[in-house]
Amino acid sequence: MESHTSMFEKKIPLVLPYDLEREIFELTARAFPGHALKLCTLSRYVQEWMEAIIYETVVLELPLITVQLFLKTFYSRPASFFAKNVKRIYVTSIIDFDEARQVLAACSGATTVICWADRLGSKENIFQAISPQHVERMSIKLCSFWGGLPRPHQFTGAVFPNLSHLEIVCPPSVLCPFPIEWEGLRELPGLTHLALGHLWHSVHLHLLPFFEKALAEYLNLKVLLLLSNDEDFVDALDKMNILRDTRVVVQEEFNSTTTLVEYWETIRQGGPDFWASADGVIMSPLGYRKVANIE
Structure with missing residues (x-):
């Protein structure tokens, strides 16, 4: 009788299924940024899970x-x-x-x-x-x-079959040996988001006809994000009625209304990048608006 009672008093270790244990650790690491490094020290296989997140x-x-x-x-x-x-x-x-x-x-x-x-x-x-x-x-x-x-x-569907979001940074001037291949971009099967910046009145006016062409001919295009804090350039967009298209968003900086430090920290933690703010503007009932950068 005594041995029977002591058997029930013994603590039986709880062994979780492998997949459930992994899910618990991953959820914990994502819920508490910075803790993944500490969890790495528990075991070799937990380290592997945490490094995949880090x-x-x-x-x-x-x-x-x-x-x-x-x-x-x-x-x-x-x-x-x-x-x-x-x-x-x-x-x-x-x-x-x-x-x-x-x-x-x-x-x-x-x-x-x-x-x-x-x-x-x-x-x-x-x-x-x-x-x-x-x-x-x-x-x-x-x-x-x-x-x-x-x-x-140039960009082609055969080379970039899955490309949906493309930003061209420091777009070329009319004299640049590496022009934007607009015809190639049109052939990308999954391209829905296109961004260019920074844009200046003195350098990039030659791009305006191509913006019109992209909005008219890129059938899958949902967002055209233009980065510019040049009022003369934005006025030129307005005069050509480019800003009337509800897919167009103008931002002063890629980090929109957050500081650079906040922006990159959000990215490091797996958060959304600048495309999310552009999508938010497109989905708002106001349609186009210029998104000012933080002071």
């Missing part, structure tokens, strides 16, 4: 210490680690062009690719460093993206 979104931007910590990890891990885990990669001009190419090449599974690194005379380009068939959202400078290729290239 490296899901990579932002290489100030503060510099976060860039240095990432690069330390980058050079100590195999490329397969980043190909498996990184889904969104944001590279500003804080690292040099060749290093940016190395990072992008390793993150071959990324569906969001943002790279603003400047080519600065390099013979290489960004296009040959990425895996375009996976990319759904992209923000690039055309000179850095195509530069160094022996012949002009």
